[in-house]
Amino acid sequence: MKLFKLSIILFSALLFAASCDEEEQLPDPCDTVVCNAGEECQNGTCVDTTTAPPLVTVKTANDIPADVNMNETKTYFSLATGQIIDSADISATNWDIAFAGTSIFLNGGSSGNGTVTAQVLSATLFTELETAPTTGYVTDDESGTGLAIPTGSGNGWYSYVGPPTHKIEPIAGVVIMLKIANGNYAKMEILSYYQGNPDLSQYTVSPPVEPSRYYTIRYAVQTDGSTSLK
């Protein structure tokens, strides 16, 4: 009988062990803060919004070709204007980034005459990146480090899934921060490497039918030179 009781105790101990304890969520510090008119609470402090930088506009560029015919031609793109620049017309200031295959080049360093620098942020959500970092930007092949946006699966913006689908997928949580040719800050997210921004989840046993080497990106540029990316 003693052992029976013991087994009941053991059993209830097991059941107790099974119920998992929930962690408490930290309260938002802004819940208890009241701000004046024209102010907005940010992380517990009131910030004046009347003199704040203009809100950025998020734009999307669809199907930027990136050496589609595989003859090592780059497509030059200006984030400031959202235009593709003809390779005959490029200058130190009229383009920011260039696409060729999975490589993304900057107008600077070994790839251009401009001053564009960039860095790859990970574990970051595009829409939540509200302030540009002020340090950490490099340009292409600065002191032999390769491209500022590294190539190779898992290193920069994409991962290669391997056979049988051979998919190239943008890495979730990657946001590319740029200081573009006109000195402004810009953020960029790569949505797709395939024409028409298809949902790649449908391809699990064979490569996507949509042609690759077509970038769809979304990006936002702060025009007043400040770090605000809201």
Place this chain on the structure above:
Amino acid sequence: MHLKLYILSIFLLAIVFTNANEVTISGSVYGENKSSLAFAKIHLIDASILTTTNTKGEFTVHTKKGKQKIIISYIGYVPDTLSIDVIKDTSLIFFLKPESIALRDVIVTASRSSKTNQSISVPVIVVNQEDIQSSGVIRLNEILEEQTGLQIVEDHGTGLQMQGLSADYIEILVDGEPIIGRNAGTLDLRRISVNNIDKIEIIKGPVSSLYGSDALAGVINIITSEPINGWNAETGYKFRSYNTHDLNLAGGYKNNKLSVQSSFNRLSSSGYDLQPESIALTSPKFKNYSARINMGFLIKERSKLSLSSDVFNETQLNQESILIDSDYKTGTYTEQVFNTSAKATYKYWSKKGHQIQITNRFTLYDNVSEIRLVEDNSDYSYESFKQILNSTYGQFDLELKRNIQIISGAGLDYENVFSSRYNDEDAFVRGYFFSQLDWTFQDRLFLSTGFRFDGHSIYKEQFSPKTSIKYMPLKWLSFKASIGSGYKAPDFRQLVLNFTNPIVGYSVFGNYLVKESLSQLEEQGLIASYLIDPESIAILKNEVSWAFNGGFAIEPNSKFMVEGNWFRNQINNLIETSAVARKTNGQNVFTYFNINKVITQGIETNIKITPIEGFQITAGYQFLDTKDLDAVKKYKNGEIIGRGTDNIQRKYNLSEYGGLYNKSKHTANLKIIYTNEKYDFSISVRNLYRGKFGFGDINNSGYLDDEREYAKGYYNLDITLQKELFEFINILFSIDNITNATNEFLPSMPGRIYTMGISFQLNNNLINKLKQNNNETI
């Protein structure tokens, strides 16, 4: 002869001169087919004497004159009780009757010693030969997937999932010995034929306390057939869709001194293709042979020598599409598998019931795979893997009183690995000892407690305790509970892999080699930067679990049974790869780390009903919940980002988290078997259900959290008809997967399959009938 006489006279003198009150009771114990029962227990209740029979089934005890109650017992047989008044030396003969099939279950896996199913305090499933035969299956995976709580998972071979844990956590044994040759952790169950199997014992929950590493989720022990007295011979042939042929031959002989049982199997198939758009067949063309021989010799009165050996050989053939310089080329893939083992066991049992056995077993696994380009027959890739394991162990079973048994053992494993992917040759030594105490109280309470200690030449030592208890307050009601620790040692690739992808250029090093390999790369100037300090890389720890099981069973009569079991496994130190350095080519160097903590928990229920004579209905269901505790933390902290609709990235929250990949929350089975004794036929209908499960990371969040990452659930309906002719011919016709369900994530499920088979079984009774006239008397 002289010696015998001499002993006899001494013996008689001893009786005469020591105590005139003493008498000698001698006798023999026989079982089925008049076979003598060695190691049967003779218990003289009043005199508190326990003894056992020798190899000839004979016993001798000395006791005082007077009334004696004698109980003769032998596992698997109904005990016989005799009350006699002994006034002079007496000779007795006992014939024991075998227990009915339902009660016959003897479990050997739960304590490495024969036990009745009733006394087992851990969750156990027994699949008998009858169950296997009535299903018309060919390979082991086909019968295992019909059991509640077991799912088939394709990952580098056909593996199994138990209590939500993958194939690399399940130990697969044949006659108590591990099968080697795992590919990325999976032991391909298709290697094992279901012919010549007596039964399969499945123990759920960790059994590392007896079997060490790999028995973290549980153990599956395949018990091969033993011959019955006299001759037996069997042959069978099955033909199945996809040009599959299964041929089986078996034969054996047994008398009171020796037993031999041998079997041979050949299986071949043309394979099948579920994805015609790819040139590779989904299931390759293959041909394999397996053979086994078991021999037993009774030497002297109380000892036995057992020898066994098996061999397996398989050739696989497939086509592959290879990407070379952005051109797809066709390659021919061939794989050769060879596996063999040889085992010798010497066993001795004393009059008091103690047993000692010493075993040595050698096993070898060899796998060579290569891809040749079709266009010029040039070698594109060649990989080889060879594993040798020699195990030496001893076991001592101590009988203390009638209700306490202590089973202890110790062993030494020597393992050698050669691989084209590893650094030359690697050798490991493992030493271990274990001990388990089984205690029975009034046939109501069964307690089992034990531990195993493993030491290893490379990784850390491990202590694995386990305690389980069963309580039967009523004859028809029982409760079971157990708590135990399981572990899985780092496997070879995690220790000694030395691999650099020739096309992409990344490298993976095993934990044992990583520091040395990194410094070599650094000397060659190939390291661009370190992501972590190589000196901080610690020795890999074992993956260790704590598991709880608790359940009940209600069985008021042989026509109704319901049981339920709750389980929870928490595994710490899960081994995963992570980058340590960046190479100058932009690629990473990876190695293995102890990273995650994982929980699998759930409930399993089974019901068995015999509504009318001849019908048997069984139904089972498992609910499963799995999670990675680090993932849970990350979701709570809002750190999980994935690609959502239109590939726009968003955060995923905890409520979207679906746990581990490849685990179905709901699985169920329903089996109806009708047996007609009058016309000797049976119909078996089985329906399996597997609910939706996650197949992979589609949104790149790193975890299962998007509807697009789930494969649909499915039903699998099978029907088998069987008819017996002239007592020794059996014909069967079977349709598997009648509804033709397919699932692109289950390459082992090709759609509807037809099987036809015929077998001839000349059993001992038939032979006896033929030679009844010159039958020996005992």
